[in-house]
Amino acid sequence: NQGIVSGLVLLAAYPASMDSLSESDLHVLSVYGSDDTVLDKEALEKARSLLPEDTKYIVIEGGNLAQFGYYGPQKGDGKASISLLEQQKITVDEILALIEQIM
Structure with missing residues (x-):
């Protein structure tokens, strides 16, 4: 709902091909891990055209x-080379920066 929602955070996700947000005024943050082997990175790249030009993309190395989350290993996922807490701290810091930008 544009006008009600100011920002969008995508964690290892991307919009469906029918959900273009490219013309929206949303502040968008897209975060994923470099060792995420569940995420379809080709689809993620294709979905860039569905997001605003100023979308911030963060790749968390490792x-x-x-x-x-705290839900344990995921089938087909890569082995992380950083700790859960380190990844979550980077994620939270980026989300807080987005919120500050919006406010």
């Missing part, structure tokens, strides 16, 4: 999918 991060994977599972470490965005």
Whole structure:
């Protein structure tokens, strides 16, 4: 709902091909781990055209999918080379920076 929502955070995710946000005024942050082998990175790249030009993309070096939460290993995911807490701190810091930008 544009006008109600000012920002969007995508954690190892991207919009569906029918959901273009490219013309929106949303502040968008896209974060994923370099060792995430569940995320379809080709689809992620294609989805860039669906997001605003000023979308901020963060690749967490050594991060994977599972470490965005506390739900344990995910089938097909890569092995993270950073700690869960380190990945989550980077993620939280980037989300807080987005919130500060919006405010």
